[in-house]
Amino acid sequence: MTETLDLLRRVATATLSAQLHKRGYRDVSIEGVATNLPGTRLVGVARTLRLIPYRPDLFERHGGGYNAQKRAFDSLRPGEVLVIEARGERAAGTLGDVLAARAAYLGAAGIVTDGCVRDATAVAAIGIPTYAAAPHPALIGRRHVPWETDVTVACGGAAVQPGDIIAGDDDGVLAIPPHLAQEVARAALAQELEERFISEMVSRGEPIDGLYPMNPAWRERFATWRRRQSDVEDQ
Amino acid sequence: MTETLDLLRRVATATLSAQLHKRGYRDVSIEGVATNLPGTRLVGVARTLRLIPYRPDLFERHGGGYNAQKRAFDSLRPGEVLVIEARGERAAGTLGDVLAARAAYLGAAGIVTDGCVRDATAVAAIGIPTYAAAPHPALIGRRHVPWETDVTVACGGAAVQPGDIIAGDDDGVLAIPPHLAQEVARAALAQELEERFISEMVSRGEPIDGLYPMNPAWRERFATWRRRQSDVEDQ
Amino acid sequence: MTETLDLLRRVATATLSAQLHKRGYRDVSIEGVATNLPGTRLVGVARTLRLIPYRPDLFERHGGGYNAQKRAFDSLRPGEVLVIEARGERAAGTLGDVLAARAAYLGAAGIVTDGCVRDATAVAAIGIPTYAAAPHPALIGRRHVPWETDVTVACGGAAVQPGDIIAGDDDGVLAIPPHLAQEVARAALAQELEERFISEMVSRGEPIDGLYPMNPAWRERFATWRRRQSDVEDQ
Amino acid sequence: MTETLDLLRRVATATLSAQLHKRGYRDVSIEGVATNLPGTRLVGVARTLRLIPYRPDLFERHGGGYNAQKRAFDSLRPGEVLVIEARGERAAGTLGDVLAARAAYLGAAGIVTDGCVRDATAVAAIGIPTYAAAPHPALIGRRHVPWETDVTVACGGAAVQPGDIIAGDDDGVLAIPPHLAQEVARAALAQELEERFISEMVSRGEPIDGLYPMNPAWRERFATWRRRQSDVEDQ
Amino acid sequence: MTETLDLLRRVATATLSAQLHKRGYRDVSIEGVATNLPGTRLVGVARTLRLIPYRPDLFERHGGGYNAQKRAFDSLRPGEVLVIEARGERAAGTLGDVLAARAAYLGAAGIVTDGCVRDATAVAAIGIPTYAAAPHPALIGRRHVPWETDVTVACGGAAVQPGDIIAGDDDGVLAIPPHLAQEVARAALAQELEERFISEMVSRGEPIDGLYPMNPAWRERFATWRRRQSDVEDQ
Amino acid sequence: MTETLDLLRRVATATLSAQLHKRGYRDVSIEGVATNLPGTRLVGVARTLRLIPYRPDLFERHGGGYNAQKRAFDSLRPGEVLVIEARGERAAGTLGDVLAARAAYLGAAGIVTDGCVRDATAVAAIGIPTYAAAPHPALIGRRHVPWETDVTVACGGAAVQPGDIIAGDDDGVLAIPPHLAQEVARAALAQELEERFISEMVSRGEPIDGLYPMNPAWRERFATWRRRQSDVEDQ
Incomplete structure (x- = not known):
């Protein structure tokens, strides 16, 4: 898994999304969230927290003290990403700086x-x-009751399970089923090599026609280029 | 509880909502749904079904056969209301006529x-x-995986637990915490009696000023009216 | 004005909207509301009520007792239409049956x-x-403070002033500036006569081409038809 | 094709949607529209009209007289359904009673x-x-320029081509690629027969488990039932 | 008041929001706006401007020349924040650089x-x-008529009165009723001291459990820490 | 035209929008998009690409290989801006880095x-x-079929034709009908000169009253200022 995570760190979510799409996984992007650290890549293993809508009796029993939200953050392990189901609610916070600091201390890879x-x-x-819908000053209790951890959640329209691989960059965040992670990561790397070649050709003025996607002639030139690349990188 | 449910059948959701509001329960209405049987009142005890967003691997394992959705409908008991968490998704069905017929056969009070x-x-x-966001021809699998039953769910922005009392009419649907149901039902009945009096006075041309809410003079006339009402109803 | 209101009762909002559009009034429809009495025409003179967002201190001072909402309903006169600014809020009521009954008793023409x-x-x-965004069981105080009456309001994206002419049918509701009402009503009647003729021709199988809008040949036939109509109606 | 259209008239859009879904066509429902004639089934062959956003110069050249909208309606043939791309715009009309009357006179099957x-x-x-987003009194020119006919359009999030088969009922409207229409219609009929059997069993108190979907035992009973049905229907 | 404003400048809106929430003020955040100067804190006293929807006759009388919008900006005093009710409209501007420059010259604290x-x-x-929904190039007259100043307004779903205390940072903007400002500011400062201590403990690896919120043992350690802090800060 | 484009590069979209508004062009801004290069001005001539909603058969025939999207990018000429109709869809990409690189290589002025x-x-x-609704990792085929190039499109609620002048800055993007471009550009330059003068006066503490818009006295001072400006700029 460590090796797969390393591979995933080297590929863009756009490429991973394409590889997942090809395998029938078309709804694995967490919609409507943006990163707080543009330019930073996120890769990790999902842990989950589920919030439910605020109600006084439920909040009284589950909202205060060492609640599910706090237990979730306190139990994060290195490399994990906490994924929070908040029903896309834009009128209340779901975490603040204290909990984010705890996650960081524990070596968590990120928060969604x-x-x-x-x-x-x-x-x-x-x-x-940290990927979120927006900043907001209000307490979690304005709209939510922290409910449970380590269950399958819905986040930004995607299903996320504990153990899923979370991959994010400035384009967005994906939840990758673990059984596909290695295969998808490798295929994405291969695709990115092709796209690097194509980009290089485009930058020399080659037209898209025939090149993207590559026709047989370009495939051959690509094979040569790839060999040369490997030689260079092997030195 | 049977007595409480009977009381609830006699009061409008508008009145129940007012009584719940007064006790701090301001977010107990299930938003964005409408009834398929205008003029019909719904009262029953909540059972729940939680759907999560579609993903091929999860659908393969949980979507087919005797899935959570079917188990939920098949296990309904007389007087129960099945409340389905579907994330407000308007591009797929969550039940059809076969399952509705099963619910009806089993004596369920309704579906939300x-x-x-x-x-x-x-x-x-x-x-x-049946209260829903809209009709839609698409299968549940276009957007959902039937996930689990008998857990706390979010429905139309409200938290709903198995055992909550569900009350609906053309104004909408409420989820009433069971410990409040009797108290709220009685207070609502009392309030409706007042409003019946007020409506009668309004229909005779009395101005709102002083009458709604009632000032001491009107309260006294109401007390007299109420006694006369009881006498009439006792005969 | 009575005569103008009578004329307005005989024309569709679609026609009035067209006449207002022609005069540069393109944003006079109150969007996102629907009637509770399909098939009923609404014509009357605007009175207004402005609600503001709920806040405890403001609600305490302005929300209870004989508040702006109740004063507005209590002061309605025959033929008036109460137009309520509620910011398109779909999670709380803005009136109930007691106030509607008072409006009806006073001879008000409608509520928007x-x-x-x-x-x-x-x-x-x-x-x-009554034209509204939707039914909802919650009290006004869930989202609003009744604020003031008889001021210019925003309702469904349109500006409405006390004294504006309100005209509604199943297509929607319009706020007509009073200085335009007579002119627009007359022009709408003339337009509807044309459209009646056109509809009659269409029902006989005449193509749209040349007829709608009418070319000179059709205009001539229309003139003849209109004279015959008048003769018939004069008898 | 006539036979296929006849078959389609006998099946619900819910069933057609299921059959299309099974074949990979998951985005063929026209979202966000509702019928003006509840209980009426719509089946026909698509013709199309594309509107573009209002702009004064374009409207001057293309909006008046015998424009694309009018040409579209005037050229409808028996059994056709006019599908209008209006970008989901809820603040202007796209047709009125004169054009609807023309469509009806020409024997068109419907309008979407x-x-x-x-x-x-x-x-x-x-x-x-007529399936539409909502009623609205405003002229088409408030938001649109009638642009062109008989091109591929986007309507309610679905692609629709002239020649597609349009099928609608109270659940919504589908655009069926013509090459799939016969196959889908037949499979839907077969599915509805199964569901009729299942519904009958459910109404007798049979549980969902094993019945919906049917296990081998139920499949056998279904086969017997179907033979009996055919016998009855053949008499 | 000056002292209170100074205190408010030292606390985050997240903390103020928590303190207001505790006192029943849960709807005081102005939703859906973002700052143009990330990292800058806004504190000031509210002045208000109310816009109403565009209509030609109203714009002609109120839209041009020295209108309510211009009077509002021209009359700003040092430390004031102009809060504009624009109904969340995202298709027109409500101010531009000339008016912003005037506000800045007059020493206004900000614009919302x-x-x-x-x-x-x-x-x-x-x-x-300047907190706004978005940038937009269009003139105010595309959607608005500048209407009146110094009245209670609705802005981003919150009620705002002239004299309210406006506090903003990157999380958003709050409207604080003036009678609560001092109390809330002091409580927020106390809360932030606690959170500083908790953050310090978290950064040393202390778990959330028992620390956030603090149990008696941690409260004691906090008391000690606070005394030491004061000593340090007193030197 | 080159001269007009040069003029347009010197004026803000806010000013152009005002000049277009004055001439009745009130709906020419492309709504809901933001630039990826804040501070950069975009001016160029429109080319267009129209996408339609995804459907398997249409994607198979039109989605792969050298499709309309790729042909559009490959055929861009220096100074052109590719405007893509994507129905405001926020769940799929419409271009990526390879195509953007090709556009840049060909000297295109921008992408919307x-x-x-x-x-x-x-x-x-x-x-x-590049102006877009948002970043997103998903392939175009998640929601779209690349359909056709060089037709009139709808983009962000505005009609855009090949040959329109596209002008953008941080406020947004406008589509200017070519026959108005020169006139609007010149009027905008004149307006900006006035606003420069007004801004200078505001920065010296002059009140808005009488200055913005300018009364006769200020107009005179402006005339003097403008002459001095020209002298300075002529030296």
Whole structure:
């Protein structure tokens, strides 16, 4: 798995999305969220937290003290990404700087919520990649009751299970079923090599026609180029 | 509880909503759904079904055969209302006429989904009150995987637990925490008696000022009216 | 004005909208509302009520007792239409059956709110045309503070002033500036006569080409038809 | 084709949607529209009209007189359904009663627009099934320029080509690629027979488990039932 | 008041929001707006401007010349924040660089609009904190008529009165009722001290459990830490 | 035309929007898109690409190989802006870094799509101004079929024709009918000169009253200022 995660760190979510699409996984992107650290790549293993809508009796029993939200953050392990189901609610926070700091201390790889982030500037300063719908100053209790951890959740329109591989960059975030992760990562790397070649050709003025996607002639030139690349990289 | 349910059948959701609001329960209405049987009142005890977003691997394991959706309908008992968490998704059905017929056969009181209904005309003909976001012809598998039953769900922005009391009419649907049901039902009945008096006065041309809400003078006249009412109803 | 209101009762909002459009009034329809009495025409003179977002201190001072909402309903005069600014809020009522009954008693012509209606079934039974975004059981105080009456309001994206002429049917509701009402009503009547002729021709199988809009040949035939119509109607 | 259209008239869109889904056609429903004639089935062959956003110069050249909208309606043939691309715009009409009457006179099977309908009550009275986002009194020129006919359009999120088979009922409307129409219609009929059997069993109190979908034992009973059905229907 | 404003400048909106929430003020955040100067804190006293939907006759009388919008900007005093009610309209500007420059010259503390900003880059260069829904090039007259100043307004779903205290940072903007400002500011400062301590503990690896919120043992350690802090800060 | 384009590069979209508004062109801004290169001005001549909703048969015939999307990019000429109709779809990309690189190589002035951009970071690095609804990792085929080029399109609610002049900055993007471009550009330059003067006066503390818009006295001072400006600029 470590090797797969390393591979995933080297490929764009756009490429991973294409490889997943090809395998019938068309709804694996977490929609409507954006990163707080543009330019940073996120790769990790999903842990989950599920919030439910606010109700006084449920909040009284489950909202205070060492609630599910806090237990979720406190139990993060290195390389994990906490994925929070917040029903796309844009009128309340789902975490703040204290919990983000705890996640960072524990070596978590990142946080993804389809709700909002409080203390957004402080959270960004902590440096843990956090994807959210927006910043918002309100407490979680304005709209949510922290409910349970480590269950399958819906986040930004995608199903996410504990153990899924989460991959994010500035384009967005994907939840990759673990049984596909290695295969998809390798195929994505191969695709990116092709696209590097194509980009190089485009930058020399080659037209798209025949090149993207590559016709047999270009495939042959690509094979040569790839061999040369390997030689260079082997030196 | 039977007595409470009987009381609830006699009061409007508008009145129940007011009584719940007064007790701090302001977010207990299931938003964005409408009834398929205008003029019909719905009262029953919540059972729940949770759907998660479609993903091929999860659908393969959980979507077919005797899935959570079918188990939920098959296990309904008289007087129950199945509440379905569908994330407000308006591009797929969450039940059709076969399952609605099963619910009706089992004596269920109704169905509430914040997703859509297939075969909407056939479902209405079955005569079981069904609140949904809209009709839609698509299979559940276009957007959902049937996931689990008898857990706390989010439906139309409200938290709903198995055992909650569900009350609906043309204004909408409420999820009433069971510990409040009796108290709220009684207070609602009392409030409706007041409003019946007020309406009668309004229909005679009395101005709102002082009457709604009632000032001491009107309260006194109401007390007299109420006694006379009881006498009439006792005969 | 009475004569103008009578004329307006005889023309469709679609025709009035066209005449207003022609005069540069393109944003006079109140969007996102629907009637509770399909098939009923609404014509009257605007009175207004402005709600503002809920806040505890403001609600305490302005929300209870004989508030702006109740003063607005209590002061309606025959033929008036109460137009309520509710910011398109779909999670709370803005009036219920008691206030609708008072409006009906006072001879008001109708109610328009871009928020919701409580006790929607009871309100419809009262028989006063009420245009709203949706039914909803919640009290006004879930989202609003009744604020002031008889000011210019925004309702469904249109500006409405006390004294504007409100005209509605199943297509929607328009706010007509009073200085344009007579001119627009007359032009709409003339247009509807033309369209009646055109419809008659279409029902006889005449193609749209040349007829709608009418070319000179059709205009001539229309002139003849109109004279005959008048003769018939004069008898 | 006539035979296929006849078959399609006998099956629900819910069943057709299921059959199309099975064949990989998951995005063929026209979203966000509703019928003006509940209980009426729509089946026909698509013709198309494309509107573009209003701009004064384009409207001057293309909006008036015998424009694309009017040419589209005037050229409808028996059994055709006019599908209008209106970008889901809810603030302007895309047709009114004169054009609907022309379509009805020409024997068109129906109209589908993801925009609005003017004179909605008059259009319903004409009796031609019309699916639209909502009624609206405003002229097409408030938001649109009638642009071209008989091209591929986007309507309610679905691609529709002239010649596609349009099938609608209260659940919604589907655009069926013509090469699939016969196959899908037949498979849908077969599926509905199964569901009729299942519904009958459910109405007798049979549980869903094993019955829906049918296990081998139920399949056998179904085979017997189907033979008996055929016998009955053959008499 | 000056002292209170100074206190408010030292606390985050997330903390203020928590303190207001605790006192029942849960709907005081102005939703859907973002700052043009990330990292800048906004604190000031509200002045207000109310826009209504565009209509030709109203615009002709109220839209041109020295209109309500211009009077509002021209009358700003040092430390004031102009809050503009624009109904969340995203298709027109509500101010541009000239008016922003005037506000800055007069020493205003900031601008908040739930509509858009024209010349957004120039406005940001002026350096006055401006919270808006988005940039947009269109004139105010595309959607609005400048209507009145110094009245209670609705902005981003919150009620705002002249004299309210406006506090903003990257998380969003709050409208604080003046009678609560001092109390809330002090409580927020106390809360932030606690959170500083908790953050310090988290950064040393302490678990959330028992620390956030603090149990008695941690409360004691916090008391010690606070005394030491004061000593350090007193030196 | 080159001269007009040069003029347009010197004026803000806010000013152009005002000049177009004055001439009745109120709906020429492409709504809901933002630039990837803040601070960069975009001016060029429109080319167009129209996407339609995904459907398997249409994608098979039109989606692969040298499709309309690729032909559009491959045929761009210096100074052109590719405008893509993507129906505001936020769940799929409409271009990625390879095509953006090709556009840049060919000297295109920019790209505008009301859909999303894949590889958004790489596209920004290429340095070609690209206005889009958002970044998104998914392939175009998740939602679209590349359909046709060089036709009139709808983009962000505006009609855009090949040959229109596209002008963008941080406020947004406008589509200017070519016959108005020169006139509007000149009038905008004149207006900006006035606003420069007004801004200078505002920065000296002059009130808005009488100055913005200018009364006769200020107009005179402006005339003097303008002469002095010209003298300075002539030296």
